Amino acid sequence: MNYYDEVTAFLGNWGRFQKILFFILCASVIPNGLGVLSVVFIVDNPKHHCSIPDVNLTEDWLQAIIPIEVSCIFAIVSAFFAFILVYLHVVLWSKDLKGHRLTWLRTDHPDWDYFGLSDQWKQPFTSTIYFVGVLVGSFFCGQLSDRFGRKPVFFITLGIQTLFTFLQVFSTSWEMYSVLMFFSGLGQIANYASAFVLGAEVFCGNVQTVYTTAGVCLGFSTGYMLLPLFAYFIRQWRFLVLAIALPGAVVIPLWWITPESPRWLLSQGRVEEAEAIIKKAADMNKVKAPSVIFKNYKVDHGNPRQYTVIDLYRNREMRLPSIILPLTW
Template sequence: MQDYDETTAFLGQWGRFQQVVFFVLVASNIPNGSGVFSVVFIADIPRHHCLLPDVNITEDWLHVIIPVEVIDGEEKRSSCSRYRLDVVRNLSAQGFLPGRDVNLTELQQEGCVDGWSYSKDIYQSTIVSEFDLVCSEQWKQTFTSTVFFLGVLVGSLISGQLSDRFGRKPVFFATLVVQTVFAFVQIFSSSWAVFCVLLFVVGLGQISNYVSSFVLGSEILTGHVRVLYSSMGVCLGFAVGYMTLPLLAFYFRDWKSLLLAVSLPGLVYLPLWWVIPESPRWLLTQGRVEEAESIVRKAAKWNKVQAPQVIFKDYSAHVDEKKTPSIERHSVFSLLRTKTLRSLTLILCLVWFTLSTGYYALSLNTSRLHANPYLSCFISAAIEVPAYITSWLALRYIPRRVSTICVLLTGGVSLFFIQLVPQSIPSLSVALEMLGKFGITSGTSLMYAYTAELYPTVIRNTATGACCMVSRVGSCIAPFLLELSTFSKFLPYIILGTMSAVSAAAALFLPESFGRPYPQTIEEMCQGRRLKFPCLPPKQRSKLSSRELFESKL
């Protein structure tokens, strides 16, 4: 029997059907790109100092009541303390002048008991100014990003199994609704805790939608178009959304308006339910041959080509003869069944973890790159475009293993070199950091396509979701990794560079998938990659079940 790509070769690779699926799914990822990093602006910390209530003190005391601190070699007004207001009021009433009659260093200080005054030169409001997430509560600001990525972590696992069981299309649209609705509801958050609960659900929906769209497109499309979609198409849609974020944030300076602008565009994609089809590959693995044929016939009509009278002849005969036993259900534990699968999964998880940690650490660090956060965010987003183009070219012409090792070393080495740059040329540090993000972003795009090629259809979405889940542990710790710069400015870069080097070494042991068709079953995956160890448990190695024989030809 022919495999799926050969059976549907009469459709061509770039007809009207493939074009519609390609561009619609790419466009559906634009809200993902703007939504993920909206936390950069809605949770940014504006300049602030202790609020001074209306008190009867002289102008001289009013200017010095906020202490001056030396931070990173610069003198700045304290953000969390002031001189005791009752003492200053008495000294002012007695006519004493600060610095002449009173030594300020001897005055007692107190916290911001009356609240804070926030600068509005960049933002009208953020959740930091809304819920006072500063000083002793500043850990909540860092933890806010982690809450989002915790939702992403859970969604990475749940969405893969749901999609493998119920289909790519239903999960894709369900998570699109979840992401859109809960992002909108966040506007009405009455407290930081409520905001975080809703943000967790938004993160869950965002990654579930992204992974589902990726797998759906990579299974419908074939040949070079599939490589283009997997490596550059879906990622460029994400990058376009990322680049529009600073533009939206520039015009919507308060966090509620920005969330509204980011969330509402998701509603535009709901009517696409009647445009985007289910994956025929997935339908065939479920024994739903007639539905798969219906989709392929519709594609043939759109492409203006003649479909055979019976498209999946061998599969139809197999189903009609009722020789197909009950369908075997797979879960994330299928990825750990044998030594080969465990080794493959662990190496991929390490690489994904490293890339995710680096990607989100460097992306969330944009506010520190330049005095203008909108410009720095746009630069960080724009660097992803050449990164995705590079990954696409690498997927077309370079073996997967070589590409993965090269991008990991590019990202790691450039981040190591940042500590060697003199402070007099900060632009070079920014350039090296962007080169590091270029390499890590390219690697992220490569790994989605590489992982999809290594695992078979029956567990492809589960495997992709599981790798995403492990990688999101890295994204969860990325905000706290940046906080290590308080101990050493270059410590985060050293850690990220070391992780990249270790992952590059581990990638040497990955199997190659360049130029090989998608496997459909676990057995076919092992046979096609010439892996050293058997991929099935001992009882299943000698003879494939009739169901696996059926699936191996999809």
């Protein structure tokens, strides 16, 4: 048992304070899961037939002559008879599509994501842009939370994710949507990492283990599972994006009841603030706190050393885990 766990043992592991914070942090990562796969439902070409007003065919004949494709032009030139029948329609082709009855099709679909045959790369590339944002965010979120605190970074990155997801509602082009997705991904990973670290530092004992291995992951998975449900009932894409953004906006007001990490405050020499949080937690758990909690804690008022990610590889005990974990992710 380390120093912090020992002096805060009087709180217990699962009081009212821990229960409320556990729920808040797990719920806060639900928007992370909602946004990750949103591109599947927003930027997608639903399978369709080209609309050929002059040809009145049954469904079976239509499928045989003009197969369902993601590109109208490709479908036409891929069938010889269809090419003869609708040669003039190829020249005058427009975005007049007929959705197949077995294919999901929103009542309102972004005009800019009906990609032609030469633009099919844009669909997977949109996901790549999102995860490039995730990669960029993962580089600096740890350094920011070490410098400014877990709580500020947690809520600021949640705000970034929520804001840029909301702005996707006003997307008028694929380029605009992709840029907004980049910043959504950046905020997503930084928010998730901050929530993970904040809970890991506040909780102790078995609760800490459950939170870091299951709790925060279940919150993220809940977002995964809610996204298809949202997409099934919300067929207009702008309202779907709005539904993805709103849960983050609901979490932001929880700033006033979410504490800073006492461990981080101690590392910064802010002992009084750390004790105030522990005493408030003791009141919530209905236990009596000592008048001085961190009485043997020594504050270094000199110039403390600033650690970086390089120090993980300098330490013999941390070197191997620091190599293995990025590879597993």
